[in-house]
Amino acid sequence: MADQTFDMIVIGAGPGGYVAAIRGAQLGLKVCIVERENLGGICLNWGCIPTKAMLRSAEVYHLMQRAGEFGLSASGVGFDLGAVVKRSRGVAGQLSAGVGHLMKKNKISVVMGMARVTAPGQVAVTSESGTQALAAPSIVLATGARARELPGLEADGDLVWSYRHALVAKRMPKRLLVIGSGAIGIEFASFFNTLGADTTVVEVLDRILPAEDAEIADFARKRFVKQGMTILEGASVKALERGKGEVTAQIERGGKVEKHVFDTVISAVGIVGNTEDLGLEALGVTVERSHVVTDEFCRTGVKGIFAIGDLAGAPWLAHKASHEGVMVAELIAGGHPHPVKPGSIAGCTYCQPQIASVGMTEAKAKEAGHDIRVGRFPFIGNGKAIALGEAEGMVKTIFDAKTGELLGAHMVGAEVTELIQGYVVGRQLETTEEELMQTVFPHPTLSEMMHESVLDAYDRALHF
Incomplete structure (x- = not known):
């Protein structure tokens, strides 16, 4: 590829970078994305997606062992770890190819190699075929993070x-x-x-x-x-x-x-940000504890240079990175987007039982000086949970006692990583306890526990 000039260059093709590139292209910008390894980044290739594929295999294996509880029979239940890994890698590969398709669809130039910002608006990309220069008035750093290694505990791939x-x-x-x-x-x-x-x-x-x-x-x-x-x-x-x-x-x-x-x-x-060899120090970009310091709009303080996702610090979540990418692309295109609010971003852990949360914990709400009301509802009180054979879990909600603001919601149990989005929407819309109480939840569903937890915070729970 000959030297080229763009409206926006994105360094890193993870869930923050490739989404920023797509949104920029949608808004009419000429976009280039640079990636050193795999389209889709760590999340898609080595994190969020392949781990969920493996955890799904473990979940099915666990359910097969419980077949008798459901009036079923399954003998000789076992697993093939190699096949589990192969399926996981196949899922990741399919989605990585999908990102490549999205780049072509949106006419985004893809350059594979190591990127370095040599000056404001200037990027040099080094690959096996040599070094090429790219230019754009706006550069988005989306290089992500990697696993932290402690002295003496370094991974060797064997033990x-x-x-x-x-x-x-x-x-x-x-x-x-x-x-x-x-x-x-x-x-x-x-x-x-x-x-x-x-x-x-x-x-x-x-x-x-x-x-x-x-x-x-x-x-x-x-x-x-x-x-x-x-x-x-x-x-x-x-x-x-x-x-x-x-x-x-x-x-x-x-x-x-x-x-x-x-x-x-x-x-x-833990993780450390991928800040090395980007030329940040010479540019005057501030890095603290391996993460780039930004304002609420992901601006680094150096004109035309933005940082999003894990590189820009907590919460280290793919969906946070994606929304920051959209926000930055809209800003570059001359729009006036709202900043991403970390307190309204859900965290999900896909262990068994699953865990999901958004907003303040009970302890943080108290530390912040809120007079709070707390509601709880157990899975054992929910008909759908019992029918699923998943009667162990809990939904917890935290409200400001004076205003009714939903300060936080926390869940543990089956499928809570799907349920939590209901409370995320509630926080985004600045809902109160009264509005949640008046919302009709379908029956029989696990989501009814969300309603009951709200009711319990105000001593109105119906089924427990």
Whole structure:
């Protein structure tokens, strides 16, 4: 490709970058997107999508083992890990190809290679075929993030895995240690535990799922323990001694260090932004703790340079990145978009049971000075949940007692990652408890629990 000039250059083709490119093209901009590895980025190829495909396999396997509860019979239930991985990779490959189709459909130029911003409005892309120069008055940084590695706990792909190694696992762990209990760690722990691994989760903080409401996290913890997991909270892995076919982990807890032997370790201790080799320092772009500092419109402070998605900090969620991409594209095209509100972005964890939340936790609402009303409704009180054989779970809602504002909603149980969007819409529309109470929910559905939780906050629950 000869040197070219565009209206907008997007660096990174993940869910933030490729969506920004599409929206820009829709608005009449001449757009180029640069990607160093796979269209669709980490989320589509090595994160959100392939993990959900694997977790679906584990869910079906779990249900097959419960066939008798539903009046069914299934003998010789087993699994083929290689086939599970193959299906997962196939799903990711299909969607990555779909992104390529969308780029062609929207007439977006795709350049594969390593990008570096050499000056405001100037990008150099290096690939095996050489280096080419691109120019645009607006540049969107969407390079995402990668797994954080702690000294001594680095992944080797053999005994110690990163999320990438786990997604293409060549063997089934027998004794598994998962370091970190955020969404990534808990999802892999849930997957391998369901398939039969003796699973231990270590969390350095005083409880697992530290970003979630404490009551929801505690409920999930009890379910994990019931499923056979060992949960070590307030603990840290001080060292890993790698031997032949096994790893000895030194785990410190309560001032005491004990040694535990595993055959596999998955490190899931957070992420760091991909800020290296982009030329940011020379441009004057501010980077703090591996993330680019931006304002509410994702502007970096350097004219014409924006940063979106994981690169720009929490919440590290694909849907947040996508909406930031749309917002920035509209801004570049001369529009006046609203900024993305982090407090109205749902977080979803696809373990078993699923966990989903939006807005403030109960503790955060109190810390912010709100006088609150809290409602709860258990799955055991819902006819659809009982009929599904999924009677363990809870929906929790938090309201400002004075204004009726929905401050937060938190769920644990079957399909809550789908249910949470109802509350997300409610927060976006600035709904009150009265409006939610007057909303008619269909019967029989799991969504009725959302209504009942609201009613319970005001001592009006009907079915529990």
